[in-house]
Amino acid sequence: MSTIKYTADHEWVQIEVDGTATVGITVHAQDALGDVVFVDLPEVGKSFAEKEVAGVVESVKAAADVYMPVDGEITAVNEALRDDPALANSDPLKAGWFFKVKLSKPAQLDALMDSTAYDELVKNS
Amino acid sequence: MSADLLKTPLHALHVELGAKMVPFGGYDMPVQYPSGVMAEHKHTRAAAGLFDVSHMGQVLLIGAGADAALETLVPVDIVDLGVFKQRYALFTDENGGVLDDLMVCRRPDDLFVVVNAGCKVQDIAHMQAKIGSQCEVRPLHDQALLALQGPQAVIALSRLNPAVAALTFMTGGFFELDGIPTFLTRSGYTGEDGYEISVAGERAVELARKLLAQPEVKPIGLGARDSLRLEAGLCLYGHDIDTTTTPVEASLTWAIQKVRREGGARHGGYPGAAVIDQQLAEMAAKTAKKKRVGLVSSERMPVREGAKLVDEAGVELGVVTSGTLGPTVGKPVALGYLPASLSTVGTQVYAIVRDKRTPMTVASTPFTPNGYFRG
Numbered sequence: 001m002s003t004i005k006y007t008a009d010h011e012w013v014q015i016e017v018d019g020t021a022t023v024g025i026t027v028h029a030q031d032a033l034g035d036v037v038f039v040d041l042p043e044v045g046k047s048f049a050e051k052e053v054a055g056v057v058e059s060v061k062a063a064a065d066v067y068m069p070v071d072g073e074i075t076a077v078n079e080a081l082r083d084d085p086a087l088a089n090s091d092p093l094k095a096g097w098f099f100k101v102k103l104s105k106p107a108q109l110d111a112l113m114d115s116t117a118y119d120e121l122v123k124n125s
Numbered sequence: 126m127s128a129d130l131l132k133t134p135l136h137a138l139h140v141e142l143g144a145k146m147v148p149f150g151g152y153d154m155p156v157q158y159p160s161g162v163m164a165e166h167k168h169t170r171a172a173a174g175l176f177d178v179s180h181m182g183q184v185l186l187i188g189a190g191a192d193a194a195l196e197t198l199v200p201v202d203i204v205d206l207g208v209f210k211q212r213y214a215l216f217t218d219e220n221g222g223v224l225d226d227l228m229v230c231r232r233p234d235d236l237f238v239v240v241n242a243g244c245k246v247q248d249i250a251h252m253q254a255k256i257g258s259q260c261e262v263r264p265l266h267d268q269a270l271l272a273l274q275g276p277q278a279v280i281a282l283s284r285l286n287p288a289v290a291a292l293t294f295m296t297g298g299f300f301e302l303d304g305i306p307t308f309l310t311r312s313g314y315t316g317e318d319g320y321e322i323s324v325a326g327e328r329a330v331e332l333a334r335k336l337l338a339q340p341e342v343k344p345i346g347l348g349a350r351d352s353l354r355l356e357a358g359l360c361l362y363g364h365d366i367d368t369t370t371t372p373v374e375a376s377l378t379w380a381i382q383k384v385r386r387e388g389g390a391r392h393g394g395y396p397g398a399a400v401i402d403q404q405l406a407e408m409a410a411k412t413a414k415k416k417r418v419g420l421v422s423s424e425r426m427p428v429r430e431g432a433k434l435v436d437e438a439g440v441e442l443g444v445v446t447s448g449t450l451g452p453t454v455g456k457p458v459a460l461g462y463l464p465a466s467l468s469t470v471g472t473q474v475y476a477i478v479r480d481k482r483t484p485m486t487v488a489s490t491p492f493t494p495n496g497y498f499r500g
Contacts, residue, residue: 034348035163037450038425040479056479058427060162060449061348 005069005109006118012093013069015109023069024097025057025088028122034059036088039066041077042099048072050108055098057088070108072101133179134269134326135333142344149347150242152180157346165349166452169315170493173275174345175336178314182245183268183323184252186236188260195229195236198255200372200395202382206231211295211310213380215372216251221397221404222368223375224251226360228321230297230310237297237308239270239321241362269329273336274319274345274353276496281339282320289320294497305332314350316357317496356451356458358419358490364430365417365446365460371397373404374462376417381405413465415443419490420476422457424483425450428476434461435475435482442467445476451492458492459485 005013010029014022030036040056048054048068055066077099081087087096103109113121130153139146144155155177157165168174186195192203201214208231216224225244230237240248245264252262273282283290285302289309292298297310305328313319324332336342351361360366366375373381383389387402407413422428432445448459463474470489475482 034157035161037163038427040426058450060166060352060452061156063427063429 005112005114006121007067007069007112008121009067009069011067011069013109013112019103019106020075021070021072021101021103021109022097023066023099023101025066025092026118026122027092028125029064030089030092030096033057033064034061036085039081039085039088039098041082042074044074044077046074047104048074050105057085057098066098068101069112070101070106071104073104074099075102076100131180133177134329135177135179138330138333139177139344144344144346147347150180152242154180155344155346157348158344160343162346162348162352163452165343165345166352168343169275169317169345169349169353170453171275172343173273173278173281173319173339173341174315174349175333175342176272176274176345176350177269177333178272178321179269179326179329180242181270182240182242182248183265183270184238184240184249185263185265186238186252186256186260187234187263191236191256191260192231194256194259196385196391197394198252198396199227200381200385200398200401201229202384202391203229203231203236204391205382205384208233209297211297211312215366215377215380216248217372217395217397217401218368219396220368221371221373221400223362223366223370223372224248224368226362226366228310228312232297232308237323243363265323267326269324269326271322271324271329271333271336272313272315272319273322273342274313274315274317275341276318277341278317278319279498281336281341284339285335292320292498293500294318302332303335305335307332311498314357314359315353316359316491316493317353318498351447352449352452355447355449355460356453356491356493357495358460358492360417360460361447370415370417370462371401371404373401373408374413374415374417378405378408408465411465411468415462416465416468417446417460418463418468419488419492420445420448420459420461420474420485421454421488421492422459422476422483422485425457426478426483427457428459428478428483428485432459432461432476432478434463434485435477437475442474454492458488460490463487
């Protein structure tokens with residue numbers, strides 16, 4: 001059983017029962033960026049605090065930072081996305097994931113948005 | 126949309142076609158349509174793309190002395206320009222810096238000038254102040270400008286008037302396109318064969334729909350226009366050229382004909398001529414402090430405007446002025462400035478991107494072969 005939450009930076013966080021989470025960018029984010037041509041992914045084993053820049057996603061038009069949604073340590077990155085950045089457009093919620101995190105402060109998840117709140121944010125943006 | 130943004134005559138059509146609209150040069154313009162920048166870029170290189178460039182300034186210079194008058198503002202040969210021939214030019218300031226770049230076409234009764242959207246107010250004021258007493262400066266505020274670009278542009282446009290196929294690169298003429306009066310030139314800003322079509326604003330939508338009805342043609346936004354011009358090695362004003370760069374530093378010396386250089390019959394006589402003459406001499410000796418170059422990377426990370434260029438030891442050499450991943454080239458491509466001594470093709474430098482350095486190699490431009498039709 002897993003839950004998906006969202007950040008105001010247009011990232012999704014899929015939370016597993018074992019205290020890990022997978023992070024990617026939302027459908028709205030990839031749509032706003034356009035064709036993704038490059039991703040810079042963090043080093044496995046590195047720790048980041050919430051809102052620190054953990055990666056970069058670039059389209060033909062622009063570059064955008066990918067933020068750490070909660071405090072934690074990177075346990076895996078999506079090598080397939082590095083090789084084929086267009087996965088962030090074609091399948092942003094599954095095959096286009098960015099990295100996996102071991103949470104150090106799981107309580108931070110409570111501050112993230114559920115899908116209803118996130119949909120509302122996108123509608124009003 | 127901000128209320129003070131201007132709209133081109135095609136604005137409602139862009140919205141109808143599903144464009145994503147952004148502010149550009151004071152106008153609400155389409156940055157891309159639903160197919161996206163990558164697909165639009167590739168479609169233009171393979172078939173034909175229709176661009177709305179009505180935000181640009183169209184101006185007529187009217188009167189017998191218009192050509193000689195314009196020569197007092199640009200280091201370019203206008204007097205010898207033949208009827209229906211078009212030429213690239215640059216307005217310079219007293220330091221030789223570039224105020225704007227422009228296209229000039231001689232027509233039987235006037236000079237047809239196209240300037241950048243973001244500069245048009247100041248360009249028109251500049252011409253009125255400096256040469257307004259020698260010729261009439263008449264802005265064409267009600268005229269739209271469409272660009273049809275790509276290897277199949279000639280096929281599509283020929284269906285509306287077969288005579289357009291006979292034009293060669295950088296020539297123009299008056300043509301009715303399926304009954305719509307236009308003035309068009311065989312030129313553009315993509316490196317491809319194609320046309321720029323000046324049409325009355327009130328007929329622009331009708332013409333755009335006729336063009337979009339051709340099987341080769343799709344609408345293309347400003348996003349792809351930028352990546353196309355960059356791959357073609359063409360400068361964007363305000364980025365690759367501005368008042369801090371001269372035409373010589375910007376590697377645009379080809380735009381300064383011999384007749385306007387030292388020893389030429391109409392040498393000098395434009396703002397900053399002394400600076401530009403001296404730089405032309407320095408450039409031959411490769412002692413100039415900066416020169417615009419093309420750069421390519423063998424890595425995947427795009428190198429964008431503002432990235433510093435450094436040598437092996439980390440000493441700053443110059444800066445990138447535009448860059449992205451070239452959709453056709455498949456590699457990061459950029460324009461930037463380096464000392465002339467390091468401007469030789471094949472020279473290796475490094476760009477600093479997010480505090481990391483990535484190798485870049487000086488390359489000849491265009492990055493993709495031009496498709497211009499020279500007859």
